[in-house]
Amino acid sequence: MNKTPNAFVICAKNARFADLIPGAASLGNSVSAVFVGSAAEAGNVFGLGAGRLCLLPAKPGYIFEDYAPSIAAAIKAAGKSVVLLPNDRRGKAMAAKLGALLKAAVVNDVMGVEEDCSLAHMVYGGLAVGRRQSQSDVTIMTVGGGVFEPATASVGQGETVELGFVEPAARITLVEVKPKACASVDIAKARRVVAVGRGFARQEDLALAKSLASAIDAELACSRPIAEGELWMERERYVGVSGAMVKADVYLAVGISGQIQHMVGARDCKTIIAVNKDKNAAIFKFADYGIVGDLYKVLPALTKALKN
Incomplete structure (x- = not known):
């Protein structure tokens, strides 16, 4: 080159x-x-x-x-x-x-x-x-x-x-600066990732995914709607076309439908595991392993088994 x-x-x-x-x-x-x-x-x-x-x-x-x-x-x-x-x-x-x-x-x-x-x-x-x-x-x-x-x-x-400062021809007036919570993690470097999507009904339910991530020493990530729509997680944890590209050894997608915009960010992961209640969800076309079931039942059982 x-x-x-x-x-x-x-x-x-x-x-x-x-x-x-x-x-x-x-x-x-x-x-x-x-x-x-x-x-x-x-x-x-x-x-x-x-x-x-x-x-x-x-x-x-x-x-x-x-x-x-x-x-x-x-x-x-x-x-x-x-x-x-x-x-x-x-x-x-x-x-x-x-x-x-x-x-x-x-x-x-x-x-x-x-x-x-x-x-x-x-x-x-x-x-x-x-x-x-x-x-x-x-x-x-x-x-x-x-x-x-x-x-x-x-x-x-x-x-x-x-560098010498050049005054811009037109400026946006800065009215106020507010602190923004930012994730200190670099998802792109994570070797294990648990990613959450719209299958979670409430923000507090993400605790189920956090427990699973803790059990396997994984980082928590999400699809775009969770970060930019619901605002439940920091944008730094969003995986997808305009988010992070991850190359994890294990990528466990929970409640994620599997739209191509998201899967582009996970396509280089070595092993993809999907949990979704819809057996026809697109995520299963990309997954190496899949569990068809209600995440509210699957995650507690999976976390308990992994901890033991």
Whole structure:
């Protein structure tokens, strides 16, 4: 694969540097990590493989996307580049602004990069895989967790620079900031996962899945409706097309129908086990093992058996 001269990794939070910097290193000769905040807040980007840390001091009243003109100026000065961002809301909003400012190709929810440098991503709501080849000097992509193998930080050295601030032509006024509960877990790294779906009638019933996860030392995950519809779990635990891509040894899906948009995120798991009361649920087409039954009866029995 022919590498691009420059690669930029832009994250609103430092957690995704662990997998996006190694990913960028596989695509570009020179890797720059871009962060709004201090060097201490950015973390050990040099130990992950970045050669340069580009900082923008946080300005009161400004949101992440307001720094797009400043970042675009740095990318434009570098020339031919590939730009990686997380596939969350902030990442996609920044990618869109950078694409407009740089007149660059933007591909969301990238699942992989082929040998011919084409980008694989889901289309038609996850029903098919599309492949795109950028025709612009700058290629921008948002990438889900689990696409690139995370690196373990080591000792590294690099250059730290402060980017010049460019005032955006139009701003969104920041009225209020409220703390948001975020999961400290990286689902993409989990070796065992218990995932929950709409088969659970109430939020408090998730305790059944938590007990099962505890019994097998697994992380708890969910389908998109649980995270973004019901708001019962943090978005960081959502598995699917625009969520995390997991490669667990065991993936136990409980009360999940098995829509392709979800299963795309679990397709690389070694063993998939499904529990669903509908014998015709699509999840059984993907499962290595299946239990047809009421999760409210199956989970307590399964948890008890595993604990014993």
